[in-house]
Amino acid sequence: DTGNKISRRSLIHGTQHIILGGKTVIQAEAVIRGDLYRSPTTAAAAAAAADAQQQQSQSQPSNQPSVAITIGRYSYVSRQAVLRPPSRIHRGMVIFYPLKIGDHVFVGERSVVEAAQVGNHVHIGRDVVVGPWRFSRIS
Numbered sequence: 001d002t003g004n005k006i007s008r009r010s011l012i013h014g015t016q017h018i019i020l021g022g023k024t025v026i027q028a029e030a031v032i033r034g035d036l037y038r039s040p041t042t043a044a045a046a047a048a049a050a051d052a053q054q055q056q057s058q059s060q061p062s063n064q065p066s067v068a069i070t071i072g073r074y075s076y077v078s079r080q081a082v083l084r085p086p087s088r089i090h091r092g093m094v095i096f097y098p099l100k101i102g103d104h105v106f107v108g109e110r111s112v113v114e115a116a117q118v119g120n121h122v123h124i125g126r127d128v129v130v131g132p133w134r135f136s137r138i139s
Contacts, residue, residue: 017068021103026077033084036096037068068096072103072120082112086132 004020007028012018014034026032068085077083085099099113102120107113109126115134118124122136130136 014068017066019067019070021071021073021075023073024071024075024077027079027081029080030077031080031082031084032069032077033082034068036085036087037066037098038096067098069099069101071101072105074103075101075105075107077107078109078111078126080110081107083107084112084114086114086116 002020003023004026005024006012006026007030009028010026010030010032012026012032012034014037016034017037018032018034069083071077071083083099083101085096087094087096089095097116099115099117101107101113101118102122104121105118106123108124108128111124111126111128111130113124113130114132115130115136116132118130118136124130124136
């Protein structure tokens with residue numbers, strides 16, 4: 001047992017792309033968007049990938065990350081908080097990058113976290129918006 005406590009009333013999307021470090025609490029109505037992750041290939045690169053795949057062995061893993069959100073140990077996500085990975089628009093396509101949250105992090109009620117990384121021992125207050133590509137750290 002990892003000790004994670006997740007409310008049945010929370011909205012967790014794309015659970016296969018979310019990693020919880022243990023002893024993490026996710027309150028009711030919190031939204032975690034694990035479904036927003038970088039897909040292995042784009043439609044434009046599909047033909048080139050098919051040609052390259054014929055030349056390489058099938059056993060090699062993809063170099064694209066499949067984890068959208070990682071939350072460290074002893075972290076707390078309050079009611080109605082939203083965690084979603086940061087994104088960029090590249091050549092007309094939205095590309096998502098991983099969101100990493102450290103250990104002992106508190107996310108307050110109705111806060112939105114779209115940062116690339118939140119360090120250890122960080123307290124994000126109520127109604128705070130942490131914009132894309134921000135790095136929150138404690139030294």
